[in-house]
Amino acid sequence: MTIVVAPLSSSGPRSKPALDPRAAATGQAIAEAFGATTCAAIVGPSHSGKTQAAMAALDAIDPSGAQTVHTSAAILNTNAPVAPSDRSATWSSFDAIVERFREAAPRCVVIDEAGSSPAPVQPYDLAQARARALLTQWKDAGTKFIVIGHHLSETLEGWGQWLGAEGFTVVDAPTGTLRTRRARLEAGEPGANPVADKNVRGAEGRERLHRPLGNAFFARFGRDDD
Numbered sequence: 001m002t003i004v005v006a007p008l009s010s011s012g013p014r015s016k017p018a019l020d021p022r023a024a025a026t027g028q029a030i031a032e033a034f035g036a037t038t039c040a041a042i043v044g045p046s047h048s049g050k051t052q053a054a055m056a057a058l059d060a061i062d063p064s065g066a067q068t069v070h071t072s073a074a075i076l077n078t079n080a081p082v083a084p085s086d087r088s089a090t091w092s093s094f095d096a097i098v099e100r101f102r103e104a105a106p107r108c109v110v111i112d113e114a115g116s117s118p119a120p121v122q123p124y125d126l127a128q129a130r131a132r133a134l135l136t137q138w139k140d141a142g143t144k145f146i147v148i149g150h151h152l153s154e155t156l157e158g159w160g161q162w163l164g165a166e167g168f169t170v171v172d173a174p175t176g177t178l179r180t181r182r183a184r185l186e187a188g189e190p191g192a193n194p195v196a197d198k199n200v201r202g203a204e205g206r207e208r209l210h211r212p213l214g215n216a217f218f219a220r221f222g223r224d225d226d
Contacts, residue, residue, distance in 0.1 A: 023049045026176040027056020030146065030169070033178060034061070039145040039164030041114075041181075043152050044173030053173055054110045054146045061144065067107035069097055073117035073147075073159070076135070079127040094131065105141040115149025115156040119163070139163060152181075 030040045030053065040057070042050045054070075062068045070090045074080065079094045091112065092100070123129035139145075145163040149156035152170060160168035160181065170181045 023052035024056045026053040030057040031060035033169040034144050039168040041160045042148045042171045048173040050148050050173040062107045069106045070110045072112045073114045076131040077117050105138045105143050108144045110146045112148045114147035114159045115153050118155050119159040
Protein backbone atom coordinates (compact mmCIF):
# COMPACT_ATOMS: atom_id res chain seq x y z
CA MET A 1 0.00 0.00 0.00
CA THR A 2 1.29 3.45 -0.91
CA ILE A 3 0.70 6.22 1.58
CA VAL A 4 1.35 9.91 1.17
CA VAL A 5 1.86 12.81 3.52
CA ALA A 6 -1.45 14.62 3.58
CA PRO A 7 -3.12 17.20 5.86
CA LEU A 8 -5.77 15.97 8.26
CA SER A 9 -8.75 18.31 8.48
CA SER A 10 -10.14 16.48 11.52
CA SER A 11 -7.25 17.44 13.79
CA GLY A 12 -7.43 20.73 15.62
CA PRO A 13 -4.53 23.14 16.18
CA ARG A 14 -1.97 22.22 18.81
CA SER A 15 -1.49 24.57 21.74
CA LYS A 16 1.86 26.36 21.66
CA PRO A 17 3.55 26.85 25.03
CA ALA A 18 6.12 29.60 25.40
CA LEU A 19 9.53 28.27 24.40
CA ASP A 20 12.93 29.19 25.70
CA PRO A 21 14.65 31.35 23.03
CA ARG A 22 17.61 28.96 22.85
CA ALA A 23 15.27 26.00 22.36
CA ALA A 24 13.42 27.92 19.65
CA ALA A 25 16.68 28.64 17.83
CA THR A 26 17.76 25.01 18.14
CA GLY A 27 14.39 23.84 16.83
CA GLN A 28 14.68 26.12 13.82
CA ALA A 29 18.16 24.74 13.11
CA ILE A 30 16.79 21.18 13.31
CA ALA A 31 14.03 22.04 10.85
CA GLU A 32 16.58 23.49 8.42
CA ALA A 33 18.82 20.41 8.81
CA PHE A 34 15.99 18.25 7.51
CA GLY A 35 16.82 19.47 4.05
CA ALA A 36 19.73 17.00 4.02
CA THR A 37 18.50 14.20 6.29
CA THR A 38 15.28 12.61 7.49
CA CYS A 39 16.22 12.14 11.15
CA ALA A 40 17.61 14.29 13.96
CA ALA A 41 18.70 13.02 17.37
CA ILE A 42 18.41 15.40 20.32
CA VAL A 43 20.67 14.47 23.24
CA GLY A 44 21.13 15.96 26.68
CA PRO A 45 20.58 15.37 30.39
CA SER A 46 17.21 15.76 32.09
CA HIS A 47 15.80 19.29 32.06
CA SER A 48 18.21 20.38 29.32
CA GLY A 49 15.47 21.46 26.90
CA LYS A 50 15.34 18.38 24.65
CA THR A 51 11.56 18.25 24.36
CA GLN A 52 11.29 22.03 24.00
CA ALA A 53 13.76 21.93 21.11
CA ALA A 54 11.70 19.17 19.48
CA MET A 55 8.49 21.17 19.91
CA ALA A 56 10.19 24.21 18.40
CA ALA A 57 11.21 22.12 15.41
CA LEU A 58 7.62 20.92 15.03
CA ASP A 59 6.41 24.54 15.10
CA ALA A 60 8.70 25.30 12.18
CA ILE A 61 7.80 22.15 10.23
CA ASP A 62 4.06 22.00 10.94
CA PRO A 63 2.74 25.12 12.72
CA SER A 64 -0.81 23.73 13.02
CA GLY A 65 0.31 20.48 14.65
CA ALA A 66 -2.20 18.55 12.54
CA GLN A 67 0.46 16.44 10.84
CA THR A 68 2.80 15.68 13.72
CA VAL A 69 3.06 12.86 16.26
CA HIS A 70 4.70 12.77 19.69
CA THR A 71 5.14 9.32 21.21
CA SER A 72 7.76 7.18 22.95
CA ALA A 73 9.93 4.31 21.77
CA ALA A 74 8.48 2.02 24.42
CA ILE A 75 4.91 2.71 23.25
CA LEU A 76 5.85 1.96 19.65
CA ASN A 77 7.60 -1.27 20.59
CA THR A 78 5.00 -2.64 23.00
CA ASN A 79 1.72 -1.02 21.90
CA ALA A 80 1.22 -0.11 25.55
CA PRO A 81 -1.55 2.40 26.34
CA VAL A 82 -0.65 5.85 27.58
CA ALA A 83 -1.53 6.13 31.27
CA PRO A 84 -3.71 9.16 32.12
CA SER A 85 -1.24 10.11 34.84
CA ASP A 86 1.80 9.93 32.53
CA ARG A 87 3.99 13.00 32.85
CA SER A 88 4.22 13.26 29.07
CA ALA A 89 0.59 14.13 28.40
CA THR A 90 1.32 14.80 24.73
CA TRP A 91 2.37 11.22 24.03
CA SER A 92 0.08 9.23 21.73
CA SER A 93 -0.61 5.51 21.99
CA PHE A 94 0.17 3.28 19.00
CA ASP A 95 -3.51 2.54 18.38
CA ALA A 96 -4.37 6.24 18.50
CA ILE A 97 -1.64 6.99 15.95
CA VAL A 98 -2.89 4.30 13.58
CA GLU A 99 -6.48 5.49 13.96
CA ARG A 100 -5.53 9.11 13.41
CA PHE A 101 -3.50 8.72 10.24
CA ARG A 102 -4.91 5.59 8.62
CA GLU A 103 -3.76 5.87 4.96
CA ALA A 104 -1.97 9.19 5.41
CA ALA A 105 1.42 9.83 7.01
CA PRO A 106 2.52 12.51 9.47
CA ARG A 107 4.92 15.19 8.38
CA CYS A 108 7.10 14.71 11.46
CA VAL A 109 7.29 12.17 14.31
CA VAL A 110 8.96 12.78 17.67
CA ILE A 111 10.05 9.56 19.40
CA ASP A 112 10.84 10.26 23.04
CA GLU A 113 12.98 8.05 25.31
CA ALA A 114 14.55 6.49 22.21
CA GLY A 115 17.74 5.85 24.16
CA SER A 116 15.92 3.41 26.41
CA SER A 117 14.11 1.16 23.93
CA PRO A 118 15.72 -0.23 20.77
CA ALA A 119 14.48 0.48 17.27
CA PRO A 120 12.38 -2.37 15.82
CA VAL A 121 15.04 -3.19 13.22
CA GLN A 122 14.65 -6.93 13.78
CA PRO A 123 11.17 -7.36 15.32
CA TYR A 124 10.77 -10.00 18.03
CA ASP A 125 7.00 -9.85 18.45
CA LEU A 126 3.84 -8.59 16.79
CA ALA A 127 3.95 -5.13 18.35
CA GLN A 128 7.49 -4.50 17.09
CA ALA A 129 6.62 -5.87 13.66
CA ARG A 130 3.66 -3.49 13.43
CA ALA A 131 5.83 -0.57 14.50
CA ARG A 132 8.50 -1.45 11.94
CA ALA A 133 5.94 -1.74 9.13
CA LEU A 134 4.29 1.56 10.04
CA LEU A 135 7.51 3.56 10.40
CA THR A 136 8.91 2.05 7.21
CA GLN A 137 5.83 3.20 5.29
CA TRP A 138 6.18 6.65 6.78
CA LYS A 139 9.88 6.80 5.90
CA ASP A 140 9.07 5.92 2.31
CA ALA A 141 6.39 8.63 2.28
CA GLY A 142 8.88 11.31 3.36
CA THR A 143 8.11 11.66 7.07
CA LYS A 144 10.79 13.35 9.17
CA PHE A 145 11.80 11.92 12.54
CA ILE A 146 13.18 13.39 15.77
CA VAL A 147 14.51 10.91 18.34
CA ILE A 148 15.32 11.99 21.90
CA GLY A 149 17.73 10.47 24.42
CA HIS A 150 20.01 11.41 27.29
CA HIS A 151 23.18 10.64 25.33
CA LEU A 152 24.26 9.18 22.01
CA SER A 153 24.11 5.54 23.07
CA GLU A 154 24.12 2.51 20.78
CA THR A 155 20.35 2.30 21.23
CA LEU A 156 19.78 5.90 20.15
CA GLU A 157 22.19 5.43 17.24
CA GLY A 158 20.14 2.42 16.19
CA TRP A 159 17.10 4.66 15.77
CA GLY A 160 19.09 7.36 13.99
CA GLN A 161 20.79 4.99 11.58
CA TRP A 162 17.54 3.26 10.71
CA LEU A 163 15.34 6.33 10.33
CA GLY A 164 18.07 8.54 8.88
CA ALA A 165 19.16 6.19 6.10
CA GLU A 166 22.46 7.76 4.97
CA GLY A 167 23.00 9.60 8.24
CA PHE A 168 21.37 11.74 10.86
CA THR A 169 21.89 15.08 12.55
CA VAL A 170 22.83 15.09 16.24
CA VAL A 171 21.79 18.08 18.35
CA ASP A 172 23.26 18.83 21.78
CA ALA A 173 20.31 20.19 23.75
CA PRO A 174 22.26 22.22 26.35
CA THR A 175 24.35 24.08 23.75
CA GLY A 176 22.28 23.84 20.57
CA THR A 177 25.32 22.51 18.67
CA LEU A 178 24.46 20.57 15.51
CA ARG A 179 26.68 18.00 13.84
CA THR A 180 26.01 15.53 11.03
CA ARG A 181 26.58 11.90 11.90
CA ARG A 182 26.95 9.45 9.04
CA ALA A 183 25.55 5.98 9.44
CA ARG A 184 28.23 3.41 10.26
CA LEU A 185 26.43 0.60 8.48
CA GLU A 186 26.87 -0.14 4.82
CA ALA A 187 23.80 -0.15 2.60
CA GLY A 188 21.86 -3.38 2.91
CA GLU A 189 23.55 -4.46 6.13
CA PRO A 190 21.12 -5.22 8.98
CA GLY A 191 20.78 -2.52 11.60
CA ALA A 192 22.21 -2.71 15.09
CA ASN A 193 20.06 -4.50 17.63
CA PRO A 194 21.22 -3.78 21.19
CA VAL A 195 18.73 -6.24 22.71
CA ALA A 196 20.04 -9.14 20.63
CA ASP A 197 23.64 -8.17 21.36
CA LYS A 198 22.89 -8.01 25.08
CA ASN A 199 21.27 -11.45 25.02
CA VAL A 200 24.29 -12.92 23.23
CA ARG A 201 26.67 -11.36 25.76
CA GLY A 202 24.53 -12.69 28.61
CA ALA A 203 24.56 -16.21 27.21
CA GLU A 204 28.32 -16.10 26.76
CA GLY A 205 28.74 -14.83 30.31
CA ARG A 206 26.62 -17.62 31.76
CA GLU A 207 28.57 -20.18 29.77
CA ARG A 208 31.87 -18.86 31.12
CA LEU A 209 30.47 -18.83 34.64
CA HIS A 210 29.38 -22.47 34.61
CA ARG A 211 32.14 -23.95 32.47
CA PRO A 212 34.83 -24.11 35.21
CA LEU A 213 32.45 -25.86 37.61
CA GLY A 214 31.45 -28.35 34.93
CA ASN A 215 35.04 -29.10 33.98
CA ALA A 216 36.01 -29.63 37.60
CA PHE A 217 33.07 -31.96 38.12
CA PHE A 218 33.88 -34.20 35.19
CA ALA A 219 37.62 -34.10 35.90
CA ARG A 220 36.97 -35.31 39.41
CA PHE A 221 34.72 -38.22 38.54
CA GLY A 222 36.12 -39.15 35.13
CA ARG A 223 39.74 -39.96 36.02
CA ASP A 224 40.99 -43.44 35.06
CA ASP A 225 42.91 -43.99 38.30
CA ASP A 226 39.88 -43.49 40.60
